[in-house]
Structures are given as structure tokens and as C-alpha cells.
Amino acid sequence: MVNQVYKALTIAGSDSGGGAGIQADLKTFQELRVFGMSALTAVTAQNTLGVQGVYPLSVEAVEQQIESIGTDLGADAVKTGMLFNADIIQAVAKKVKQFGWRRLVVDPVMIAKGGAPLLQEAAVSALKTHLLPLAMVATPNIPEAEVLTGMKIRTLEDRQEAAKQLHKIGVTYVVIKGGHDDVENAAVDLLYDGREFSYFKGARIETRHTHGTGCTFAAAVTAELAKGRSVHEAIKTAKAFIQAAIENELGIGNGHGPTNHWAYRQKWMS
Numbered sequence: 001m002v003n004q005v006y007k008a009l010t011i012a013g014s015d016s017g018g019g020a021g022i023q024a025d026l027k028t029f030q031e032l033r034v035f036g037m038s039a040l041t042a043v044t045a046q047n048t049l050g051v052q053g054v055y056p057l058s059v060e061a062v063e064q065q066i067e068s069i070g071t072d073l074g075a076d077a078v079k080t081g082m083l084f085n086a087d088i089i090q091a092v093a094k095k096v097k098q099f100g101w102r103r104l105v106v107d108p109v110m111i112a113k114g115g116a117p118l119l120q121e122a123a124v125s126a127l128k129t130h131l132l133p134l135a136m137v138a139t140p141n142i143p144e145a146e147v148l149t150g151m152k153i154r155t156l157e158d159r160q161e162a163a164k165q166l167h168k169i170g171v172t173y174v175v176i177k178g179g180h181d182d183v184e185n186a187a188v189d190l191l192y193d194g195r196e197f198s199y200f201k202g203a204r205i206e207t208r209h210t211h212g213t214g215c216t217f218a219a220a221v222t223a224e225l226a227k228g229r230s231v232h233e234a235i236k237t238a239k240a241f242i243q244a245a246i247e248n249e250l251g252i253g254n255g256h257g258p259t260n261h262w263a264y265r266q267k268w269m270s
């Protein structure tokens with residue numbers, strides 16, 4: 001008998017260095033035993049030292065890739081990452097609606113670790129108007145949540161308030177990740193479901209090899225949602241996945257290296 005095959009689609013940019021973007025997403029899907037598919041929005045020339053070039057694709061190219069998947073294979077869950085401009089955002093939102101994809105994870109990627117912009121400033125309002133209202137889960141980090149809400153986030157109360165605001169614009173489950181906060185020993189992600197807050201805590205690892213943590217975490221959430229898990233279960237697994245990936249560093253490249261996508265399987269699945 002053939003086992004059920006769960007499928008996830010990532011709509012994001014390519015990271016030639018393999019640590020973030022489409023590459024991180026597909027590796028994570030595979031590690032969690034979900035069939036991965038992709039629609040590229042942009043090609044970046046990138047390594048552990050930074051982003052050397054950004055080449056966005058045409059709206060038509062993005063739409064056609066999604067159409068090819070939607071009209072044949074289908075997707076149990078969908079993730080978006082780097083979308084780059086407002087036209088691509090609108091096209092993605094249109095296609096998500098057309099195919100009735102409800103298990104949508106929006107990772108509002110804005111700036112690469114080294115500071116290179118991966119989303120045009122003018123596209124932030126398109127994200128809020130067109131895509132975030134379709135999101136089952138959105139996973140901003142603290143700086144992204146600040147841009148989306150226009151508020152400064154310093155305390156836990158600020159993070160709770162920002163999550164409430166994002167829920168108001170239509171995100172069903174808001175996760176504000178804690179990688180960028182200044183808590184010393186822990187990395188705590190906050191989840192708001194419109195009623196209450198939950199916290200997902202891991203030990204903070206002292207390392208410079210955190211390139212692609214956000215992409216990897218959101219991809220793991222997407223893979224688990226594709227299998228039909230609840231949002232709480234999906235985040236719990238994603239947190240364990242990223243914890244293992246950061247803890248067992250590969251130490252490659254001369255700058256901010258990628259995380260270890262196979263560490264979770266070695267620890268929990270073999």
C-alpha cells in the first residue's frame with residue numbers, strides 16, 4: 001500500500017548559498033517527510049557573507065509556476081517567503097484565493113541578516129492589505145513586526161500588543177519570533193490565536209551560524225500543517241527542528257553560516 005503523500009509549496013526567493021529561501025524550505029520539507037514544490041519569486045546571489053545580487057522574476061513567471069502546481073499536484077499547505085515587490089504579492093494573493101489554499105504560512109521576509117533589502121518598502125502595505133489577511137499563520141521576527149504595526153517592540157507587552165494588531169488585520173495565528181529579543185538565555189516565540197498567548201521556549205545558542213533560521217522555522221510549521229497537524233503542534237515541532245538545526249552547527253562559509261537541516265532527523269527521527 002502506498003502511504004499518503006503530503007505536499008507543501010513554497011513561494012520564495014532562491015538563496016544560492018543554500019541556507020535560506022527556497023533551498024532552506026525544500027530541505028526542511030524533505031527532512032519532515034513532506035513532498036516539496038516551489039515557485040521562485042527572485043534569484044539572489046548570496047553566500048554566508050551577504051547578498052551580492054537580487055534578480056526578481058516577472059509577475060507572469062511567478063503566476064505560471066503557481067498555476068502549474070495548483071492545476072495538477074495541488075498543495076496541502078503553502079508558505080511564502082521573499083516576495084520582493086507589491087506586484088508579486090498581489091499575484092500570489094490572487095493565486096492563493098483561486099486555489100482555495102487555507103493552510104497558508106506567511107513569513108514576511110524583509111531584510112537579510114547582512115542588511116540587504118529583500119522586500120521593497122512600498123510593498124509593505126500590499127503585504128498587509130492583500131496577503132496577511134489570507135494567512136492562517138504569520139511568522140514575523142521582532143523588526144518585521146515593528147514595520148508591519150508601526151510600533152516599537154521593547155517589552156513582552158509590546159510584543160503582545162503587536163500580535164493583537166496583526167490578528168486584527170486578518171492573520172488567524174500570529175507568531176512573533178524571539179530570535180532578535182535581548183533575553184540572554186532563551187529564545188522565546190510568542191503565539192496569539194485571537195484569544196490567548198502561548199510561548200515556545202528554547203535555550204538561546206551563542207553562535208553566528210543563524211542564516212536562514214526564520215525560513216527554516218516557517219517551513220517546518222508549513223510541513224507539519226501539510227500533514228494536518230494543529231497550529232500549536234506544528235509550532236512545537238518547528239521549534240524543536242530549529243533548535244536542533246542551530247545547536248548542531250555545520251560551521252561552513254566565512255560569515256553567518258547556514259543551520260543544520262538534518263540535525264532534527266538525526267536526533268528525533270532515526
Ligand SMILES: Nc1ncnc2c1ncn2[C@@H]1O[C@H](COP(=O)(O)OP(=O)(O)OP(=O)(O)O)[C@@H](O)[C@H]1O
Binds near residue numbers: 187188206215243
Ligand atoms: N541564537 C538562537 N538560539 C536559539 N534559537 C534561536 C536563536 N536565534 C533564533 N532562534 C529561533 O529561530 C527561529 C527564528 O527566529 P528569528 O527571530 O531569528 O527569525 P528571523 O529573524 O526571521 O530569522 P532570519 O534571521 O533567518 O530571517 C525562532 O524559533 C527563534 O526563537
Ligand SMILES: Cc1ncc(COP(=O)(O)O)c(N)n1
Binds near residue numbers: 020022
Ligand atoms: C532568498 C532569501 N530569502 C530569505 C532570506 C532571509 O534569511 P536571513 O535573514 O537568515 O538572511 C534570505 N537571506 N534570502
